[in-house]
Amino acid sequence: MTRTPRETGEPDDELLEWRAGWQADPEPAPEVRDLIRRRVKRRSLKMALSTAGELVTGIAMLVFVAWSALRDPTAINVGAMACLALLILWAMSFSLWYLRGTWRPRAETTSAFVALSVLRCQRRLQALRAGWWLLALELAVMIPWICLRLKAQAAAWSLLAFLTALVSVCLIAAQRRTRRELREWEEMRASLG
Amino acid sequence: MNGRAALDARYDQILRREGAALRRVAAAYEADPARREDLFQEICLAVWQALPRFRGESSERTFVFRIAHNRGLTHRSRRPANAADLREAETLADPRPGPEAEAWEEQRRERLREAVRALPLEPRQVISLTLEGLSPGEIAEVLGITENNAAVRLSRARRALRQSLDTEGAAP
Numbered sequence: 001m002t003r004t005p006r007e008t009g010e011p012d013d014e015l016l017e018w019r020a021g022w023q024a025d026p027e028p029a030p031e032v033r034d035l036i037r038r039r040v041k042r043r044s045l046k047m048a049l050s051t052a053g054e055l056v057t058g059i060a061m062l063v064f065v066a067w068s069a070l071r072d073p074t075a076i077n078v079g080a081m082a083c084l085a086l087l088i089l090w091a092m093s094f095s096l097w098y099l100r101g102t103w104r105p106r107a108e109t110t111s112a113f114v115a116l117s118v119l120r121c122q123r124r125l126q127a128l129r130a131g132w133w134l135l136a137l138e139l140a141v142m143i144p145w146i147c148l149r150l151k152a153q154a155a156a157w158s159l160l161a162f163l164t165a166l167v168s169v170c171l172i173a174a175q176r177r178t179r180r181e182l183r184e185w186e187e188m189r190a191s192l193g
Numbered sequence: 194m195n196g197r198a199a200l201d202a203r204y205d206q207i208l209r210r211e212g213a214a215l216r217r218v219a220a221a222y223e224a225d226p227a228r229r230e231d232l233f234q235e236i237c238l239a240v241w242q243a244l245p246r247f248r249g250e251s252s253e254r255t256f257v258f259r260i261a262h263n264r265g266l267t268h269r270s271r272r273p274a275n276a277a278d279l280r281e282a283e284t285l286a287d288p289r290p291g292p293e294a295e296a297w298e299e300q301r302r303e304r305l306r307e308a309v310r311a312l313p314l315e316p317r318q319v320i321s322l323t324l325e326g327l328s329p330g331e332i333a334e335v336l337g338i339t340e341n342n343a344a345v346r347l348s349r350a351r352r353a354l355r356q357s358l359d360t361e362g363a364a365p
Contacts, residue, residue: 014351014355015323015351018305018324018354019323019324019326021298021301021302021305022217022302022305022306022309022321022324022325023213023214023217023324023325023326024298024302032212033205033208033209033212036208036212036234036237037201037204037205037208039234039237040234040237040238040241041241043234043238044238044241044242106243106260106263108259108263108337109259109334109335109336109337109338110259110262110263110266110318110335110336110337111336111337111338112337113259113263113266114266117266117267117270181270181271184269184270184271184272185270188266188269188270188314191313191314191315192314192315192318192336
């Protein structure tokens with residue numbers, strides 16, 4: 001009995017026709033390839049510069065915090081600075097961790113990649129929840145610090161309120177984005193079977 | 194040739210061989226031309242970044258397609274919430290000059306691209322890989338499924354694509 005192309009896994013006429021239509025785009029010309037390569041390298045450099053910028057800013061903040069602690073080594077000041085350092089370190093590591101997927105593209109199979117992405121989103125949400133605890137801890141230390149060391153100066157309160165609002169907005173936005181991504185990944189996992 | 198130059202040469206070879214295919218992968222995930230171009234560049238960037246870690250465990254082609262589809266899925270997961278649900282936008286026609294203005298062949302190709310883009314994710318991946326000329330075995334390697342499963346999915350995907358093309362063809 002003769003087997004059909006579909007049964008043997010060979011492409012049949014219909015598939016060949018679709019394939020011809022699908023692949024009708026010409027290969028990129030050398031100058032286009034060159035342009036793509038240049039753009040890719042530029043994007044790669046931009047990513048490296050922006051990560052380096054974030055790292056340098058974080059390190060500068062840590063140095064300032066250490067300097068402040070050394071300048072006034074009282075328990076309340078050192079405690080407040082340690083809390084600030086913790087928050088900065090958390091923000092730096094979170095930002096690097098978030099970028100990791102962009103820096104190291106995964107070549108796993110699609111199903112493994114989707115499962116990994118779901119796990120990553122879940123871990124990111126855990127890290128963001130930890131961020132709220134860290135912010136609360138920071139406030140618990142900074143409020144008495146401002147009262148005791150800075151004699152409750154208005155400028156210090158304003159700065160604390162501004163920074164707390166900024167961090168809160170960033171945390172809320174990151175949580176919303178991550179929850180949305182998680183939903184999408186879970187939908188994709190379900191639809192990919 | 195030093196390591197960097199060898200990598201450059203290999204990347205150039207991949208772009209020459211798979212550049213058009215990578216553009217089509219982007220087209221399978223994004224209907225909007227500007228965002229599609231952006232996704233295509235993201236895919237190229239991802240391939241460039243992953244290339245030094247390619248150890249030959251699979252064929253280079255499978256490796257490139259895995260990265261491209263993974264990037265496509267990531268792009269889908271990060272689409273903006275306010276984008277009037279791009280799930281529907283994915284089925285919209287490309288806002289480039291209307292197919293009426295193009296030749297009949299181009300119209301057919303455009304219809305095929307739209308029909309592929311309108312498929313649900315699973316058949317879309319299988320059919321786009323098949324249309325690139327990958328065998329069921331290679332598709333299984335890209336997607337992380339068995340070869341039999343790939344063949345079953347392909348059969349379902351073909352039916353869905355045929356239906357979609359017939360419906361579009363019958364539309365006034």
